[in-house]
Amino acid sequence: MRPPGAATAQISGKAGALVPPRTPGFRTIHTDEGSRYENAHAVDDRCCGRRAHRIDVCRASDLDRASELAAAVGLGARTATLVGSLSHGDPASDLPAVAIALGATLVIKGANGTREVSSDDFFQGFLETAVGPDELLIEIKVPKMNGAKWSFQKFNRRAMDWAIVGCAVVVDGNKAGVGLVNMDSRPIRASAVEAAIGGGANATDAAASADAGTEPPADLNASVEYRRHLAKVLVRRALEEAGK
Ligand SMILES: Cc1cc2nc3c(=O)[nH]c(=O)nc-3n(C[C@H](O)[C@H](O)[C@H](O)COP(=O)(O)OP(=O)(O)OC[C@H]3O[C@@H](n4cnc5c(N)ncnc54)[C@H](O)[C@@H]3O)c2cc1C
Numbered sequence: 078m079r080p081p082g083a084a085t086a087q088i089s090g091k092a093g094a095l096v097p098p099r100t101p102g103f104r105t106i107h108t109d110e111g112s113r114y115e116n117a118h119a120v121d122d123r124c125c126g127r128r129a130h131r132i133d134v135c136r137a138s139d140l141d142r143a144s145e146l147a148a149a150v151g152l153g154a155r156t157a158t159l160v161g162s163l164s165h166g167d168p169a170s171d172l173p174a175v176a177i178a179l180g181a182t183l184v185i186k187g188a189n190g191t192r193e194v195s196s197d198d199f200f201q202g203f204l205e206t207a208v209g210p211d212e213l214l215i216e217i218k219v220p221k222m223n224g225a226k227w228s229f230q231k232f233n234r235r236a237m238d239w240a241i242v243g244c245a246v247v248v249d250g251n252k253a254g255v256g257l258v259n260m261d262s263r264p265i266r267a268s269a270v271e272a273a274i275g276g277g278a279n280a281t282d283a284a285a286s287a288d289a290g291t292e293p294p295a296d297l298n299a300s301v302e303y304r305r306h307l308a309k310v311l312v313r314r315a316l317e318e319a320g321k
Pocket of ligand 1: 158159160161162163164165169170171172208212213214215236237238239240
């Protein structure tokens with residue numbers, strides 16, 4: 078049993094299994110300011126709230142017990158976590174695109190030790206990640222990029238909705254990192270855009286290949302063609318906002 082957080086708590090609440098004392102929301106993320114690594118910032122599971130309580134919840138043997146514990150400590154009900162969002166592996170979630178754009182490394186811990194996985198290899202399929210059933214994501218390492226510029230662009234109908242399409246962009250000189258939201262069965266990197274920026278292309282020309290290699294879904298919100306169009310528009314806006 079993995080620890081329930083804000084999203085799980087909301088769903089449990091709707092099912093009547095858990096009554097959250099507060100509405101979930103993102104909290105400040107704590108980093109170690111790079112003291113542990115020379116070239117990376119680290120975001121660890123302090124961004125989950127109370128670490129010890131999380132461990133208690135992890136050890137619970139069934140969902141009812143886990144929900145009860147979460148309610149008792151007020152944990153899941155008030156904390157939406159970075160590690161929870163990434164571990165969920167939702168192709169429409171915002172934060173996976175950020176991890177990809179930043180070139181983050183994800184640190185996974187289990188009974189057999191600790192291993193590191195790049196954000197490109199972490200997201201493996203629809204709601205599937207590299208985290209095994211007996212493992213937890215414990216830390217996210219983000220390369221230091223002094224002076225880099227960034228942008229996050231998201232198209233949705235209402236403020237709290239998942240993105241119909243979204244993108245995270247980081248620009249550091251002629252190097253760009255571009256992560257796409259809801260353009261495939263998993264969060265993905267827009268490699269063609271990154272290569273175009275590396276080759277000196279401007280924002281409009283680079284963004285023209287934002288949908289290259291993607292297999293966007295069609296649903297009630299958007300067709301495949303509309304998502305391809307959105308990706309190009311949003312990536313262009315993001316590159317421009319990030320100074321390209
Ligand atoms: C109404 C609603 C609207 C939302 N809108 C958005 C949106 O616009 N954009 C967006 O990005 N997200 C959105 N979300 C998703 C939500 O923000 C994320 O799912 C949430 O941040 C996940 O974090 P959590 O801590 O709540 O994780 P949980 O829901 O508790 O966990 C998610 C999954 O990851 C597992 N998990 C948790 N922590 C770990 C860990 N350390 N290691 C391994 N596995 C772990 C859990 O077991 C679970 O399977 C929305 C959710 C709801 C309910």
